[in-house]
Amino acid sequence: MNSCSSFNEYIYQAIIKNWDADALTDYQGPTLQYHDVARKIEKLHILFENCDIHQGDKIAICGRNSAHWAVAFLATLTYGAVAVPVLHEFNAEQIHNIVNHSGARLLFVGDFVAKEINPVEMNRLEGIINLPDFSLMISRSDKLTYAREHLNMMFGSKYPKAFRKEHVRYHENEADELALINYTSGTTGFSKGVMLPYRALQGNLEFCLHRLGHQLKAGDSMLDILPMAHMYGLAIEFIFGFCNGCHLFFLNRLPSPTLIAKAFIDIRPGLVISVPLIVEKIIRKKVFPIISTNRMKLLLSMPVVSKKVKEKICEQVYQAFGGRTYEIIVGGAALSKEVEQFLIDIGFPITVGYGATECAPLISYNDWHEHVAGSCGKAVEGMEVRILSSDPQTVPGEIITRGRNVMLGYYNNDEATEQVLDRDGWYHTGDLGTMDYLGNVFIRGRIKNMLLGSNGQNVYPEEIEDKLGAMTLVSECIVIQQNEKLVALVYPDQDELVNFTTEELENIMEQNRVELNKLLPNYCHLSQIKLHDEEFKKTPKKSIKRYLYQNI
DSSP: OOOOSSHHHHHHHHHHHTTTSEEEEETTSOEEEHHHHHHHHHHHHHHHHHTTOOTTOEEEEESSSOHHHHHHHHHHHHHTOEEEEEOTTSOHHHHHHHHHHHTOSEEEEOHHHHHHOOGGGOTTOSEEEETTTOOEEEEOOHHHHHHHHTHHHHHHHHOTTOOOGGGOOOOOOOTTSEEEEEESOOSGGGOOEEEEEHHHHHHHHHHHHHHTTTTSOTTOEEEEOSOTTSHHIIIIIIIHHHHTTOEEEEOOSOOOHHHHHHHHHHHOOSSEEEOHHHHHHHIIIIIHHHHTSHHHHHHHTSHHHHHHHHHHHHHHHHHHTTSOOSOEEEOSSOOOHHHHHHHHHTTOOEEEOEEOGGGSSEEEEOOGGGOOTTOOOEEOTTEEEEEESSSTTTSOEEEEEEETTOOOEETTOHHHHHHHBOTTSOEEEEEEEEEOTTOOEEEEEEGGGOEEOTTSOEEOHHHHHHHHTTSTTEEEEEEEEETTEEEEEEEEOHHHHTTSOHHHHHHHHHHHHHHHHHTSOGGGOEEEEEEOSSOOOBOTTSOBOGGGGTTO
């Protein structure tokens, strides 16, 4: 696609160029073609106009990924209103807080969310619209009620001879104009609404079109697994895929590992965007048990045979992701070094990116051919990255970045904005990292997660967890500090748990601790491993909510 002067022009061009092609499909459900999307957008524009929604007004969207979620989002931006995507995984109170804090006038909701929320708690809303059919769940405006009841008539009257390409007209956005507010938390006292301008969305989009667009052609399939209310899924899976003319599939049900695995096989996506958890589960459950057998270990130890065996393993892993993907881009959290190195060793097209909601989200990335193990790529075009350290190659320091993708600030929160955006436009990520002489960024952990050893040494729990996570019967783990001693909480592998007594399990964990400590400097040694009886609570990026477990 040729460069466009504005973000909304990319949406316009994608619709016009792919008018009769498949656009959005709810997996195992109906499909909208690009002209269907245009027609639905136009109907929502008529609805907005007739209930006095103006440019800059906030419209919230909360529900599982679906074709209609995508339509509501596109309609909001192309109208000139401000989208407020809300994670459907937030509880009712958090959803209420975000809707109220943002000042949203309308709220689109999915079936699941509609049953959870209480409209009384969002008394400034003028209406709640159901995503499945765009019907009204509640209306507090006579204009909204009338417009929805007569929407088909209004549309037919405006376009009596059918809605055609020449009728498509979208808001001509400015670069620094506010496009959306994305909330990093739903808690009242910690609500930080990241204000993202159109230039940030366009910066991410143009980078993807330039670096990935030639690997996917119009009509190729993409599977949208990650929640579109999170910037990683919204920008890379959805916006890029749509503007590239791809056919997008949405898992509009709870994305269980079984459903995701089946969807990969059915849809055969041309590009896979994933969080580490999905990739690691497939590798640990389906591949590692096979290569751990004595016969396979013997074959892998024989140089000539090993190459052929690795090629076969790579092909099997490749088929598990549909057999057509150009590469798998992992982001949102740290990928296990064990899994990453295994995939690199067999020649699998894996790469790791790095970003933040505040950068919509891309900060760094490398194509899989250029990927350096342990890194998350180089600064993307339009962005600068620095490490605040006396020696950025060896001494970890805070990662800071500035450029086209950086937010305007936090909505109605100047204090929080000033804490992370300095006078020179640098965004302080709160992440610790190093950078090699080629510009590859290596993440060490979060500053707020860093622990202080008994003799003042810096301890990065993520590095300990990476090694522990690869050990026997460990499904999930987190390292915390108690009375200046390091303790690991472990959620064991539930599939294997039935084969062991509690005493045997505790002995295995003690052996894990002894073996792990041999791999670590003294100040990182674990004093104890405690068993945790349920999965750890996680963020939408599937990283553990550490703050919940600090005082266990």
